[in-house]
Amino acid sequence: MEPLFNSLEYLFNYWPMTLLFVGVAFGIVVGSIPGLTTTMLITLTLPLTFFMESVDAITLLIGMYVGGISGSQVAATLLRMPGTPASIMTTFDGYPMSQQGKSERALGLGITASFVGGIVSWAFLAILSPPLAKLALTFGPWEYFTMVLMALVMLASLSQGSLIKGLIAACLGMMVHLPGVDPSIGQMRLTFGFENLESGLSLMPVLIGAFAVSQIFKDIINIDAKPPAVSVGRKGMFLNVADIKKHGVNFIRSSIVGTWIGILPGIGANIAAMLSYSAAKSSSKTPEKFGTGHEAGVVAAETANNASIGGALIPLITMGIPGSVVDAILIGALIIHNLEPGPLLFTTNPEIAYGIISAYLIGNIIMFGIMMFAVVHIAKVLYVPRAYLMAAIIMFCVIGVFAVGNSFFDVWVMMIFGVVGFIMGQVKMPLGPFVIGFVLSPIAETQLRSGLMATEGSIMPLFTRPFAATFFAISVVSLLWPLYSDWKKAKAKKASTAVE
Amino acid sequence: MQNQVNPKYEIALSIGLIVFSIIVYYFSLDLPEPEYEPLGSAALPQGLAVIMSLLSFVIIYKAIPRLKTYEAVVDPNPEVMPRPMLSIVIFILTLIFIGVLDFGILSFMPAGILYLSVIGYLMTNRDLKKLPYVIGFSVILTVTSFYIFTKLFYIDLP
Numbered sequence: 001m002e003p004l005f006n007s008l009e010y011l012f013n014y015w016p017m018t019l020l021f022v023g024v025a026f027g028i029v030v031g032s033i034p035g036l037t038t039t040m041l042i043t044l045t046l047p048l049t050f051f052m053e054s055v056d057a058i059t060l061l062i063g064m065y066v067g068g069i070s071g072s073q074v075a076a077t078l079l080r081m082p083g084t085p086a087s088i089m090t091t092f093d094g095y096p097m098s099q100q101g102k103s104e105r106a107l108g109l110g111i112t113a114s115f116v117g118g119i120v121s122w123a124f125l126a127i128l129s130p131p132l133a134k135l136a137l138t139f140g141p142w143e144y145f146t147m148v149l150m151a152l153v154m155l156a157s158l159s160q161g162s163l164i165k166g167l168i169a170a171c172l173g174m175m176v177h178l179p180g181v182d183p184s185i186g187q188m189r190l191t192f193g194f195e196n197l198e199s200g201l202s203l204m205p206v207l208i209g210a211f212a213v214s215q216i217f218k219d220i221i222n223i224d225a226k227p228p229a230v231s232v233g234r235k236g237m238f239l240n241v242a243d244i245k246k247h248g249v250n251f252i253r254s255s256i257v258g259t260w261i262g263i264l265p266g267i268g269a270n271i272a273a274m275l276s277y278s279a280a281k282s283s284s285k286t287p288e289k290f291g292t293g294h295e296a297g298v299v300a301a302e303t304a305n306n307a308s309i310g311g312a313l314i315p316l317i318t319m320g321i322p323g324s325v326v327d328a329i330l331i332g333a334l335i336i337h338n339l340e341p342g343p344l345l346f347t348t349n350p351e352i353a354y355g356i357i358s359a360y361l362i363g364n365i366i367m368f369g370i371m372m373f374a375v376v377h378i379a380k381v382l383y384v385p386r387a388y389l390m391a392a393i394i395m396f397c398v399i400g401v402f403a404v405g406n407s408f409f410d411v412w413v414m415m416i417f418g419v420v421g422f423i424m425g426q427v428k429m430p431l432g433p434f435v436i437g438f439v440l441s442p443i444a445e446t447q448l449r450s451g452l453m454a455t456e457g458s459i460m461p462l463f464t465r466p467f468a469a470t471f472f473a474i475s476v477v478s479l480l481w482p483l484y485s486d487w488k489k490a491k492a493k494k495a496s497t498a499v500e
Numbered sequence: 501m502q503n504q505v506n507p508k509y510e511i512a513l514s515i516g517l518i519v520f521s522i523i524v525y526y527f528s529l530d531l532p533e534p535e536y537e538p539l540g541s542a543a544l545p546q547g548l549a550v551i552m553s554l555l556s557f558v559i560i561y562k563a564i565p566r567l568k569t570y571e572a573v574v575d576p577n578p579e580v581m582p583r584p585m586l587s588i589v590i591f592i593l594t595l596i597f598i599g600v601l602d603f604g605i606l607s608f609m610p611a612g613i614l615y616l617s618v619i620g621y622l623m624t625n626r627d628l629k630k631l632p633y634v635i636g637f638s639v640i641l642t643v644t645s646f647y648i649f650t651k652l653f654y655i656d657l658p
Contacts, residue, residue, distance in 0.1 A: 051652075185537070224625070395645060452537060
């Protein structure tokens with residue numbers, strides 16, 4: 001417990017606390033604006049963190065993560081435009097509540113639910129992470145390889161679009177990481193004669209291009225869209241004891257669902273909210289009310305999407321495996337700061353591992369305070385003129401990427417990946433597996449090759465080592481289940497057509 | 501259905517991915533045979549290229565039957581007119597801005613102010629009344645960014 005208290009004590013210093021506050025506040029504001037995502041904000045902030053101490057940088061980014069996911073409920077509730085995909089489920093009941101003149105109540109429920117979800121998942125994060133990191137220390141190359149495989153396959157099968165498109169995105173992400181020095185033996189490969197490719201493609205231009213640039217040019221298409229005017233007061237935002245009792249079971253169930261979904265590699269807050277919403281609906285005595293402005297729907301969605309952050313941080317700090325796309329970017333941030341994400345983080349850099357845990361806790365408390373007291377003003381952010389916002393973001397993309405490597409090659413790469421991201425969006429190919437494939441590709445390759453070297457080419461450890469076999473089995477099931485389910489649906493459809 | 505992707509786009513992208521896979525596979529043929537371990541440097545690129553090609557073929561196979569049945573749903577009275585051309589023009593202007601900086605034609609300050617003013621003017625529907633605000637915004641943003649990055653972060657902007 002001592003390292004945790006030490007990191008909490010450090011957080012209460014002026015500078016880290018300011019960064020955390022700024023991070024949460026920025027996250028909330030950006031999360032509130034439809035079209036601007038948490039991923040985009042964190043990606044764009046990464047270049048600025050080079051000049052900070054690693055702990056401070058991570059503190060800032062965690063603050064943004066918490067703020068961004070929570071802030072997205074504002075537009076979802078008031079305008080039925082989820083600020084980020086994490087709040088899609090909130091629109092189902094939050095917006096109807098708002099239409100019924102209960103905006104404050106919907107926001108109050110959502111903010112409290114976000115806070116409860118965050119605190120419960122923090123408890124899981126703080127309790128489970130140290131022993132899990134110890135367990136992960138016993139993992140060898142086969143366990144790591146199969147874990148990466150599991151992350152990619154699960155993300156591909158559960159993210160937006162089809163499984164096939166998800167798998168293509170993951171393969172593409174891995175391929176993009178190939179140019180440059182082979183991480184196992186140092187052999188130069190796939191540079192196509194370009195000197196700039198010898199050091200490979202950097203994380204930042206690829207990330208900023210795929211997430212920020214593609215999103216900006218997509219948003220510019222609808223730049224004339226103006227949200228309808230909505231006014232929000234403060235009355236009725238705070239919940240009383242009766243409210244807490246009424247939604248208690250939903251709070252706890254959704255927190256557990258959210259944390260669990262977050263822990264599963266590669267699956268983000270949107271899936272957590274979706275599953276939690278379904279669980280709340282199926283266990284409700286009045287399921288027909290869901291979707292019509294039912295309080296339980298808002299609670300389920302908002303509790304789970306925030307709880308998934310804490311859950312997703314568990315595999316990140318214990319094994320170096322991202323629980324979501326934002327976590328993949330956080331892994332990138334750790335690497336950029338010369339830190340090795342994974343079980344050794346607790347022994348080599350405990351201030352970072354425990355710093356993440358502490359920042360998540362305090363970030364949630366700050367988020368609750370800011371959202372409860374400032375949501376009236378935050379709602380006004382929705383009406384910021386898009387033209388100025390977009391122009392500023394493009395400028396920051398260009399300067400930010402240039403600043404990382406002092407190279408215009410990176411800026412051109414960013415623009416290319418902006419186009420790639422845009423095209424992927426147009427054909428509904430998910431970006432999540434692409435980014436996670438890009439980040440995890442070197443781990444997968446290095447671990448597989450080390451494993452094969454140790455076993456002289458045998459793949460038997462995939463079946464004989466308990467953890468590796470379990471991860472491998474989950475990967476196979478995750479891959480085959482959607483195909484089986486599609487086949488079953490097609491068969492049923494054929495049968496019903498034959499009967500008709 | 502509105503949320504369905506145009507199969508022509510899927511086929512075009514899949515063909516592009518297959519071509520990309522072939523290029524990756526072809527260039528990885530030159531890599532040396534494995535010497536110290538069983539896989540070697542070429543295994544991953546070749547494996548990924550094969551998997552990606554196969555998956556792309558599946559997309560094409562699934563998209564072809566939809567070519568005849570697909571109908572794009574266009575909203576006859578959209579609330580806001582989409583402006584794809586504006587997006588393309590701003591993309592091209594961004595490329596020009598980066599090129600101008602990369603080839604040293606202009607330094608960051610004038611290029612930034614000019615670029616932001618032009619794209620701001622275009623994004624505010626070429627409203628001349630808003631132009632002074634756009635120019636003011638461009639000057640403030642460019643000058644502030646320049647000083648933050650050069651004085652605070654010690655980045656040499658061109």
